[in-house]
Amino acid sequence: MVNQVERGDGTCQCKSDSSGASNSGGDSSKESSRCSTPVLDAYRSDRLRDKMRRRMESGDRWFSLEFFPPRTASGAVNLISRFDRMGSGGPLFIDITWHPAGDPGSDKETSSMMIASTAVNYCGLESILHLTCCNQSKEKITGYLAKAKHLGLKNIMALRGDPIGEDWEEEEDGFNYAIDLVKHIRSEFDDYFDICVAGYPTGHPEAESYEADLRHLKEKVDAGADFVITQLFFRPDTFLKFLDDCRAIGITCPILPGIFPIQGYQSLRQLVKLSKLEVPEEITQVIEPIKDNDAAIRNYGIQQAVEMCRVLLDSGKVPGVHFYTLNREVATMEVLRQLGLWIEDPRRPLPWAVSAHPKRKVEDVRPIFWASRPKSYIYRTQDWDDFPNGRWGNSSSPAFGELNDYYLFYLKSKSSKDALLQMWGEELQNEESVFEVFTCYITAQPNRCGHKVMCLPWNDEPLAPETNLLKDELEKVNRRGVLTINSQPNINGKPSTDPIVGWGPPGGYVFQKAYLEFFTSSENVTALLKVLKKYEPRVNYHIVNVNGRNLTNAPEMQPNAVTWGIFAGREIVQPTVVDPVSFMYWKDEAFALWIEQWGKLYEDESPSRMIIKYIHDNYFLVNLVDNDFPLENCLWQVIDDMFELLDAPPELHSEETV
């Protein structure tokens, strides 16, 4: 890549890359004469159609995933975890169907609108929201679109939807077909949204003819649609013929095949009925005999989908494949793995998951405290006008949203109350029972009742691979009441492609300062403070109790960068900081989780509840940073020294206490 920059008149022109593409997104205007590009991933803020174009140019095939909104709040919690798991395989986008019966445009946790917003904002997934226009007023549709835009959604799948009742008739001036919606979006929102429309490889069941339906598709595209996703089909030739026919009549935009891996006999029957498709005989012949054997049908479905996708991709005419997941993950993931499209180790652009909300496109620094609760961080900062970029200290929006107890990600665990009681103890005897829960979580060993502790209020997932590097030390200290909730090892210049600690583009180097965060008793803190004097100025600490009493040696309360990376041709990136100011907001949340997630499992006034409350009221939350990242991490020695001091004969203690 060689950029030519001519400058004859005293001004300088910057050219982004050899593709010659200009970023035409509405909110990506240049603030000044300088090139204002996000540092690590210049394409992060691209619109979906530009991402597709770039992938097609580079011959880099993609997949995408369709989901429908869940029925219940706990279904929503599960679907969001599924987004995270399936998002990790690297879909180019996902889409969320519009569920007219489910109050789809509302603020309910289960609405299409909210699920799509969650996917974009909290899971960082490029998302398309379906929208059906049949029987809807223009005002209503405009309202949905405005809301979607406000929530950071940038893509709409424009559909007619099923008419209500048998006696549907065209309304003059109303939305009768998807094309009306496409035109409406373009007329009301100009070029803001990328628009997808549906294609029917065998023709829409209500169309006069296959040819007439092709012409309708051409009209939808001409009206402003950016690309097409097709209805499911069972034979690759069906799609390839359709594709050729589309091209023949001048449809030039991307046309993506909709793939339906058969996952069960009943779901196939149901879908076929809804879509008015016929299952080819070669398939019926195979599955009818095994219709009661779910596993066999699923295996067949996987094989059939893989073969079909191979034919499509090998044709050279299909840049990406779209999956109807039915909100399940196993079959689709298996198909994608066999096709080699599933990205086993997706490159992380930053050490934390980047939100796909356009407002956050420049965000590249966060406090380390929410490392295990990134969705909570996004939620509490959703009203910020600016996001820190380059340096945390530059943030002009320091106010974190208040603690609330209702929100999906906020204080709820995705496990049921029963599961939590099994993991964290039906009954606690004393503080040591709590230490034991932490220790079992760290060691991944079953607790005394035989249940594995898969999560803690501060960690909704099992231990991260990176934290596993510290497992032995963590176990030791948790046993003695240093209740760790966050930690990272020091890293002195590992390649950015390191499978455990790497992030950012290849060819770079990543660094970390060792970090440890834990709850511990005030007795321990008294000893710790004495010990920490020996580690000045190497170790920075912040020690705070629930009332906000805060002890620190942080110089002038500045943020301390604890994760940073050096990349070719880039400024330094420092995505994670220990920020003294935001630690006070995190503290509220971290202490609240004791009561809200753990204490409330037990009856009011029960001994178990009182033990949790005692910890909440009396323990301190401590964080420690070892600034000397090239040396061996000294934080374990700090804790050892603290234990040694506590174990020493009493005359060695002074009288002071915290």
Place this chain on the structure above:
Amino acid sequence: MVNQVERGDGTCQCKSDSSGASNSGGDSSKESSRCSTPVLDAYRSDRLRDKMRRRMESGDRWFSLEFFPPRTASGAVNLISRFDRMGSGGPLFIDITWHPAGDPGSDKETSSMMIASTAVNYCGLESILHLTCCNQSKEKITGYLAKAKHLGLKNIMALRGDPIGEDWEEEEDGFNYAIDLVKHIRSEFDDYFDICVAGYPTGHPEAESYEADLRHLKEKVDAGADFVITQLFFRPDTFLKFLDDCRAIGITCPILPGIFPIQGYQSLRQLVKLSKLEVPEEITQVIEPIKDNDAAIRNYGIQQAVEMCRVLLDSGKVPGVHFYTLNREVATMEVLRQLGLWIEDPRRPLPWAVSAHPKRKVEDVRPIFWASRPKSYIYRTQDWDDFPNGRWGNSSSPAFGELNDYYLFYLKSKSSKDALLQMWGEELQNEESVFEVFTCYITAQPNRCGHKVMCLPWNDEPLAPETNLLKDELEKVNRRGVLTINSQPNINGKPSTDPIVGWGPPGGYVFQKAYLEFFTSSENVTALLKVLKKYEPRVNYHIVNVNGRNLTNAPEMQPNAVTWGIFAGREIVQPTVVDPVSFMYWKDEAFALWIEQWGKLYEDESPSRMIIKYIHDNYFLVNLVDNDFPLENCLWQVIDDMFELLDAPPELHSEETV
């Protein structure tokens, strides 16, 4: 240091340090609820009186230096180099006398105002501007003060000055005494300026009595002066008695002794006459016999000053000593060295000299191009409203001032035309003569006429110690027409206290990417571009000719950080970047220096002039960054490969040229 931060009401309070000082500077208000402190040196923006207070609290004694404005422009150039040399010893401040006969408030290069502004803005020295009020209108004085404020001066030495003519009388409502000026400054500029006043250890010669003069001093301090510097004296007891007398009548501010190291018989006689002081007999007895032996008198002066300062400092009552330098450096530096006050290796807060202009207090990133011409950089960015902080990409003031030929630092060399001709050649034979000049500069060997090449148009000083690390390689490539003007080695985590490459507070680690910048022929560039393909993406390059034709592989034209540091409890600091946009501004300057400094030494149309013009018109300016800082610097290999390609038989060359 333990900071306590209480937070009960949802807000957070930050406390800067244990001294409990609040920064009361007019322009240091907090922009938001966050602690907004410069990253590396929180005290950099402190006002002088706060710096003094902090040094007194810590028992850290200081020195300061007085200079007078020069008579000629070349005297100004010399004085400014002296500021740099004497500034490197770590004075707490310098002061510039007000020279009523020299148009002191004008924009002349030699005016008191401009010299003080230069010391602050370009040399980064905390400076006090003297101001005399006698025979001046209030409007005129207010104008001077407003101008001083505008230029970034923050401290005024308020003096009466000598009345013009014998028949001076007090004017009603006029400025009759220094106290009138002190009051005027406070009434017109509130607390903006720190004010210094003069003290007379033996009483002002015109005062009614010693006691009356003490009372006048008390009145000046009560009127708003922040500290006192005394007239010179010859015996330490004179000062110590005066100090006690001041304290006795309630003067509590710092009182700094003015030290005059005797430097010659005539200058002593003259000064004594002006100040109406008597030289004590013990001194007269020593110097009268040696009055024609300058060296002997100077040695005596040094010893006498050292002894006097020792008594003063040992008294425990003197926090700092002020030197009347008479614009000379040897004697004062020697006294300071013997006292142990001269800082041999001052810690650099950043790898480049920080300007003391309050507007630039947050500046902590600069392009590497002006590394050897920092004053030119400051000059060309003086109209910026904001300075880059944390990340270069954040700069909102990208416009560099235009190239001008008149300014002191801009295109002028501090050497005379004759000296330059001796160094760079009375007559050039061909391009190789130019290569030889560069080579002699690098090797510090005399040229063929026996003259050492001490500077080049792009480097006004001999090779920096850091560049010396690369000396052998630099010599080799310059001999062959790779005319290097800027370079740095790669550094992978050296201590911040490293004497050659260190900067910033102790306990940190500094890093660099290898950098090389040179002029070379288009033939060489053609070969270089082929070679560079092998080094993608490890090496970033920018290659530009005088017309602005620019070849680069920089990703999206982003800045590349080439110097950064990691410090305890701080965000990452990246003080030096290779910025593609500012490179185009630097290019104009770098090419102009060929003609303005070198070519114009020769007659129009002379062969020597034509050779320089040929290089100016046809060579390219190249910069290279090796991004792989942990590995051995590959830039020398790049140049070797280029030479190898050039040396290869012609069939290996392709036909393309730049």
